[in-house]
Amino acid sequence: MVKVAVLGYGTVGSGVVEVIEKNKEMVSKKAGEELEIKYILDLREFPGDPYEEKVVHDASVIMSDPEVSIVCETMGGTTFAYNYTKAALEAGKSVCTSNKEMVAKFGPELIKMAREHGCNYLFEASVGGGIPIIRPINYSLTAEKIESITGILNGTTNYVLTKMEREGKSFDEALARAQEKGYAERNPEADVEGYDACRKIAILSSLMMGKNVDFEKIPTEGITKITPADFEYAKAAGRTIKLLARAKMIDENSLEAMVSPVMLDRENPLAMVNMVFNAILVKGNMLGEAMFYGKGAGKLATASAVVSDVIDCARHKENAIPCFWDAENAEIVDAGKHVNAYYLRVKKSAKEAVEAVLPGGKLLEIPERTEDVAYFTQPLSRNAFEKICEGLGDLVLGSLCLG
Amino acid sequence: MVKVAVLGYGTVGSGVVEVIEKNKEMVSKKAGEELEIKYILDLREFPGDPYEEKVVHDASVIMSDPEVSIVCETMGGTTFAYNYTKAALEAGKSVCTSNKEMVAKFGPELIKMAREHGCNYLFEASVGGGIPIIRPINYSLTAEKIESITGILNGTTNYVLTKMEREGKSFDEALARAQEKGYAERNPEADVEGYDACRKIAILSSLMMGKNVDFEKIPTEGITKITPADFEYAKAAGRTIKLLARAKMIDENSLEAMVSPVMLDRENPLAMVNMVFNAILVKGNMLGEAMFYGKGAGKLATASAVVSDVIDCARHKENAIPCFWDAENAEIVDAGKHVNAYYLRVKKSAKEAVEAVLPGGKLLEIPERTEDVAYFTQPLSRNAFEKICEGLGDLVLGSLCLG
Numbered sequence A, B: 001m002v003k004v005a006v007l008g009y010g011t012v013g014s015g016v017v018e019v020i021e022k023n024k025e026m027v028s029k030k031a032g033e034e035l036e037i038k039y040i041l042d043l044r045e046f047p048g049d050p051y052e053e054k055v056v057h058d059a060s061v062i063m064s065d066p067e068v069s070i071v072c073e074t075m076g077g078t079t080f081a082y083n084y085t086k087a088a089l090e091a092g093k094s095v096c097t098s099n100k101e102m103v104a105k106f107g108p109e110l111i112k113m114a115r116e117h118g119c120n121y122l123f124e125a126s127v128g129g130g131i132p133i134i135r136p137i138n139y140s141l142t143a144e145k146i147e148s149i150t151g152i153l154n155g156t157t158n159y160v161l162t163k164m165e166r167e168g169k170s171f172d173e174a175l176a177r178a179q180e181k182g183y184a185e186r187n188p189e190a191d192v193e194g195y196d197a198c199r200k201i202a203i204l205s206s207l208m209m210g211k212n213v214d215f216e217k218i219p220t221e222g223i224t225k226i227t228p229a230d231f232e233y234a235k236a237a238g239r240t241i242k243l244l245a246r247a248k249m250i251d252e253n254s255l256e257a258m259v260s261p262v263m264l265d266r267e268n269p270l271a272m273v274n275m276v277f278n279a280i281l282v283k284g285n286m287l288g289e290a291m292f293y294g295k296g297a298g299k300l301a302t303a304s305a306v307v308s309d310v311i312d313c314a315r316h317k318e319n320a321i322p323c324f325w326d327a328e329n330a331e332i333v334d335a336g337k338h339v340n341a342y343y344l345r346v347k348k349s350a351k352e353a354v355e356a357v358l359p360g361g362k363l364l365e366i367p368e369r370t371e372d373v374a375y376f377t378q379p380l381s382r383n384a385f386e387k388i389c390e391g392l393g394d395l396v397l398g399s400l401c402l403g
Helices: A011-022 A024-029 A059-063 A081-089 A100-116 A134-143 A153-165 A171-180 A195-209 A227-236 A300-316 A348-357 A382-397 B012-024 B022-032 B061-063 B079-091 B098-115 B134-145 B154-168 B170-182 B197-211 B228-236 B299-317 B348-357 B382-395
Strands: A004-009 A033-043 A068-073 A094-097 A148-151 A239-251 A253-266 A277-284 A290-297 A341-345 A362-364 A372-376 A397-402 B002-007 B035-041 B067-072 B094-097 B145-153 B240-250 B254-265 B277-284 B288-295 B342-347 B360-366 B372-376 B396-402
Touching: A004 A011, A004 A300, A011 A024, A011 A033, A011 A300, A024 A033, A024 A300, A024 B134, A033 A059, A033 A300, A059 A081, A068 A081, A068 A300, A081 A094, A081 A100, A094 A100, A100 A227, A100 A290, A100 B022, A134 A195, A134 B022, A134 B134, A134 B299, A148 A195, A153 A171, A153 A239, A153 A277, A153 B098, A153 B360, A171 A397, A195 A239, A195 A253, A227 A239, A227 A341, A227 A397, A239 B372, A300 B134, A341 A348, A348 A372, A348 A382, A372 A382, A382 A397, B002 B012, B002 B061, B012 B022, B012 B035, B012 B094, B012 B299, B012 B348, B022 B035, B022 B299, B035 B061, B035 B240, B035 B299, B061 B079, B067 B079, B067 B299, B079 B094, B079 B098, B094 B098, B098 B197, B134 B197, B134 B277, B145 B197, B154 B170, B154 B228, B154 B277, B197 B228, B197 B240, B197 B254, B228 B254, B228 B396, B342 B348, B342 B382, B348 B372, B348 B382, B382 B396
Parallel strands: A004 A033, A004 A068, A068 A094, A253 A397, B002 B035, B002 B067, B067 B094, B254 B396
Antiparallel strands: A148 A239, A148 A277, A239 A253, A277 A290, A290 B288, A341 A372, A341 A397, A362 A372, B145 B240, B145 B277, B240 B254, B277 B288, B342 B372, B342 B396, B360 B372
16 A cells, blocks of 8 residues: 655645546556555645545645655645655655646756655656656657657647637637636736746756756747737748747757747648647657647646656655756757748838848738738848847837747 | 667667667666677678677577577567567566567467566557557556547558548559558558558557457458548548547447548547558546657667667566556457448439438538539448448448548
8 A cells, every 4th residue: 555645735636636536446556556645735624525534734744654655746836845845755755746847946956856865756747737748758768869859838828829820819819718718827927928838848858958957048938929910921821820849959968948939830740739739749869750749737637647657656666767857957059049930020011121131031922911921031040030120120010930 | 788689680670779879878878777789680691780790590599698688579470589589588588579460469478478587578669660659558647547549550551541632542543652652562461451550459459458459359441442532522521531440448348449441520630640650549537638649660760669668678677567468358349339420422323212221411512523422420330330331232332430
């Protein structure tokens, strides 16, 4: 019998309890023995809840109980949750988490601490919800040199962009719709500004590099400036617009990394990922491309990923589960030097001015659009492109990376 | 240092050697120690090959060498390869294979034998080439009750169908093109008749059930009867045609399983899988759907999957790697009882006769097609549908499951 404590009885935490209960037989079979929830830590009371009796308010009860060997951290945040995670690992208890802020910020420290105390710090649920991605990178693509990882890692923004594309909605309308449906939070900043995707690509690219990728250094741009006009041009060019989180290994110590909307070719497998779905495209030097696709959020899907970590810990009581993520920082290449082709939408009256500064740009006109035109540039550095845009000033109406 | 032997120096076998050589540093890091190819078993000589000196013609040299702890079986077939696999496992050497015929036919026996001799029998490369799928099912989706697995598991047929769809080619023309490009073999029967996909879904569904699914009992239909006319109707209805391998758990002991072409709704994520790509859609009771996508074949991709198994064996020297696949046979439900809606293409002159026997069928007409019409039926059992088709005799021009 493996005794488990759950920290935080919110959406994911209660999902963890539900998955362990509903799939008891399967979970026990896979873990090699039965799992039992011994404690649930929460500040609140849950009168009438079937697990009411397991609820405790004092974390030290859990940390000092030698029977508890695995702790699920489903609280979120990096203050209390950080202290509890450290206390659990120091007590030799493995920690399984869905908390991407924590993993992005303190991953290498906590992995190292786990190793020093003969336990594990696992975080399958921190990226892609229920989509298996951390474990496939760590356990399956082991014969590969991973060259790049590109993902649609945020369901909220993908829903908004899909609605804008399919229904011609503005960003604000599509966001309001997402909020009504419960796909976006009241304060949607972390999603629509790309911060959530940024933390997730920091985690994935750290595993790619085997070194730490500091999420605060990843250039991050959200989707708030995308307009229906941009989608019209995308459609006319056989493309779509997606918020991509991208990381590309340059050498052992450095990588390109960024989060930004991209006007994507329809042949790219990520172009077909719509609504709240997420997908991660991993390119290996032997394998070529493999894609992992599914719902990137949701109570039970995310909880299922946490429980898969719990099972992994139960199976590996004596051994550390390999995870290559050192504390040393990988260098993120200056984004100004990224070379890319761009989409540039300008006032129609600016055609001559644009063509003078943008040699080789491909003109895109839509007969119904009388006020603007668009160009697809030749590949150039972001610095060079931004300089051109600055020079054009008010004539520029919108721009996006091409991908 | 872990010493490895490769049985069969053909496409995949030489790929295994290449992956271990090219990604030496990464592979050693992930395995925890260096891997060395000690022997390559092949009947042929390879003068001038950098590994010429490692080639042996007598398997007993490998089996009797206690230094060799891992054997890669990349020979194919189930005669010599079967004897060598057994000999290796009996000598306590783990075996990693890409041989789907072997796994489908002798999987449970070889897994059991490995367990009894303190070693492992792993087969990530047997399904989906380099796409991680066996290990995600065994290690990642462990908190799930997997309810169904549906896959595009054969790149050759998917290429042929994509060419038929995109270029209006006949089956024969598209197949000839695939043969020219090296995507189809000279004798394409195993691919186009669905036998290859059948073995692969037998392997996946055995892991879903934890019991053996006998590939010989899976109703299997290939793509030879599909015509450009069928694609015209598919297009008119916003659908496409894919060869799907499907398994659905009914209860702990029984499942539905089949391989057949399906006229698929465009909203299904498998509908967007084109050319030689494969994809596997796994539905879990907590997760919902997750899809794994990539190139399902190719020398280095397949070899990379074999090497990932080698790394797993090197990491787990002392422990058996869990794999739930008992010898007991799961029951495959009589396909006549499957309930499905169907597409039925008939001579235009047969409209009245069809409508008399097919109440509620939805008529599909294409103005340019003067000789035939099509119907989408209500859901009915396959037995009932086949009876209707028999009654219509020569009036029936084509039919497909809807999915």
